[in-house]
Amino acid sequence: MSMESAKARKFDGGVHPHDMKSLSSSKAVQTVPLLEKYNVSLAQNIGAPPRPIVKKGDLVRKYQQIAEPGGFVSAPIHSPTSGSVADISEIPGPFGVPCPCVVIAADGKDEALSPFSPMNWESEEPDKLKERIGQAGIVGMGGAAFPTLVKLSPPPDKKIDTLILNGAECEPYLTADHRLMLENPDAIMTGALILAKVLGVKRIFVGIEQNKPDAIEKLSALSGKYGIGVSGLRVMYPQGAEKQLIYALTGRKVPAGALPMDVGCVVQNVATAAAVKEAVCDGIPLVERITTVTGGPIKNPGNWRFRIGTPVAKAIELAGGVSSDPLKIILGGPMMGVSIYSLDVTVAKNGSGILLMGASEISQYISDPCIRCGKCIDVCPMSLMAGPISVMVESERFDLAEAEHAMDCIECGTCAFACPAKRPLVQHLKRAKFEINALRRKKR
Template identity: 40%
Template sequence: MSAQPRIWDIPGGIHPPENKAQSTARELENPPLPARLILPLLQHIGSRTKPVVSAGDRVLKGQLLAVTDGKFSCSLHAPTSGIISAIENAPYPHASGLHEPAIILESDGEDRWAELQPTPDWRSLEPVALLELIDSAGISGLGGAGFPTAAKLLSRPDHRIDTLVINAAECEPYITADDMCMRHYAAQIITGIQILRHILSPEQVLVGIEDNKPEAIAAMRAAAEGEPVSIIEIPTKYPSGGEKQLIQILTGREVPSGGLPADIGVLCQNVGTALAVHDAVVLGRPLIHRVVTLTGAALERPTNVMALIGTPIHELLAFAGLQPERLHRLVMGGPMMGFTVDSAAPVIKTSNCLLAGTIDELPPPPPPLPCIRCGLCAEACPAELLPQQLHWFALGKDYPQLERYNLFDCIECGACAYVCPSHIPLVHQYRAAKSEIRSIELQHSRADHSRRRFEERQARLEREAEQRERDRQARAERAARAKAAREAKAASEKDTPAPVAVAPDLARIQAKNSTLTPEQKQLKVAASTARMALQRARKQLAANPDNLDLQAQIPPLEQAYADAQRAFEQATSQEGS
């Protein structure tokens, strides 16, 4: 075993009570098979999946239920065998409390697998083939926002990944899902990491684990013996499990503002994702379950379970002995970054913890007081932002200043609000400001798109009008030549000199057209466009004489045509005078 590699410190950070021992007193458990599973079509960052099944279909465990829709999407598979009863809006674990389209699966109790295609000799496969297996298994990140794993592994060509970081820090209080995962599946996790190494070919692989997980560290080091994987014990500090923060701790590199880890040659994956990669490649099993922490003082027996994706939350709470009279607030995730959920919602791929807290554990926040400019928030911020300034700009809705002070570098860890003596809900203010800025940017984007479409349409109409004018002039010239030819022929037949009056007419037409200034040509095109618009409206009114809207359009169009024609005539008359 090599010596402990060097580690760096991160700015800020806090040390809230860990409260992890409650849920690690028991072994990893398997709850009863649910009678009904709710499988939302959106369980990751990106676009919803598209169902390939219908109500009434019978499916097997592991069978494909919904396919990806675009690059940033993850397929969805049946966690057990049964019948699809509906595809409809259903409860969804999100802070908004809104429902999402979901596939409803009624279990038949048999838990029969579909035919799997394991790949134990995965080393013989090319990276592209392994990426296809990971993509088809529907794997998304199990430790954060749920970024599709295959898409994350496909870095841009200009990105050379020299360091693979495995995030096993699990810094949030109460959550022990990754801890128990490493204790029970260390060998499989190391195999999953080796598969990721085979795909990326990094120079080094670093696994960061906080030092409050001695059993997990021992299990991982034993499993990684002889492998080119460094198991690094890091000091316990929140939020060391943030992606950018862990990269800085393990490598000393800082992800640039607004940038990605790949910009500095690093790619980060969660330890649970590595286990899912092992299952997908070696066993041929899609992502249909995950380890979930069930904790909080409102539970009689806090524990960790291997839960099927789609299991209703209330069934898992009942398995852990929920005491409803003690439950004050149900949180998905930890107390720092989690959010309140309805127990009717299901577990999804990003659900790592269910915290059933009492009023003593999760008391309602006291009323906020004015900021006293103590600076504690700035000291605690791991992103080295100025939370106090962001607070004032957020209150004043000064969005340019918020962006200038790098609001979007905020990871919403809650450290600033945790140390604030005035109990100001800073993270809520930042989250609302981010949403407002995104909404404004979307509106501007749509307005720019509409403006470009209008300008392109106007340019197209002008080009068409100019082309019609050129065509008309060409027709007039051809008609003049034909008339001259006819008259010349008639004169020759009468043995009289051919009339020459047409030539001056043709010359006059050509001279008139050639002497128009660009401004006069533009006015002429505008008049032609207005005339065509008026003609179209009159035709429509003739076909629908009782249409009041069409009747109301005629006078403004007539006036627009008259004004455009008058402007053109005035411009030409002034030129002639």
């Protein structure tokens, strides 16, 4: 491996929200007792939802596959424990729409059926490693939930020369990746080498925001052993967005409408890399992850290793419960996370955080008309005109919004954070993208 160290550059725009990470950053990852029941959602990846391959009453073992991919852009799902299939039903999804789930009633034995044998990644063919990553149901664990197998299968005309591991964790409050980097750095680095072998690349960087100096130190100490460059990144939201990360580490700009592979890069989250190591070297599919449970109302903010299918209510209880009533419960962080309406939503493969916000952490307001201050434009990392696009959306001129490149919005929330009129800019940008996609489908 070539181990150049990347000099991190500053991307355009960005903001400095209070990071609030000290609530949980010093808390070591804890494991939790086995639950009596897991509601394993089948909506755990971008793309086609997986299809259940078990039925009510079936006995299952831990790690046994319970759902198969519903298409190429999809990922299998495995049981988080042993027991029986109590039901195939629906649970509330994070977006308020019910999603199908397999209910596993635990038998308390937690007996594993390892569907795969451990591999020696160094002697294994890249195609076999890739196949295993697909079989293990690995998806992007930083939030995107894009099936990793698909990201590792660029078209033949796209020449990939750089793998970037995303350890930025720029969302305020979240510390799950930080703890993973401190507590299991070798798994991340080994996972990176496996990913690099599959992609056929020699150049690997890990990018970490400089507000995690201990993680930078930890991974830098392994840099020579693994031949992986480790770079401290400027603390600036959204430093962990793919295009901004690629620019910071390589100086390459991903053009509007293009993908990282168009500039020779593949980006994977550090937790995804660790899951790849477990799948390949230990034969373990993705059935658990580290999640930060935090926010003012939480009695004992920290980081927990939850199995998929753990209800949010149970996760909060395991974190000691609440000392005051939350006004908002968010899956993920405050900038890009999703406000949820039911505590029956469950921890999924991409569940990096459960954030409870109390009255002192939320500003309640009525949005005002745009005062044309231009702040949203100054801070947008994609150089979009969020304010004007928002006005176009209000007047339903989606054709104009498309001409203003609304589809390039990465929904980072930076514009809304900066807007003095508290305009619902992200909601408007999301609506613009939805309507533009609908218009494009109609034209086909």
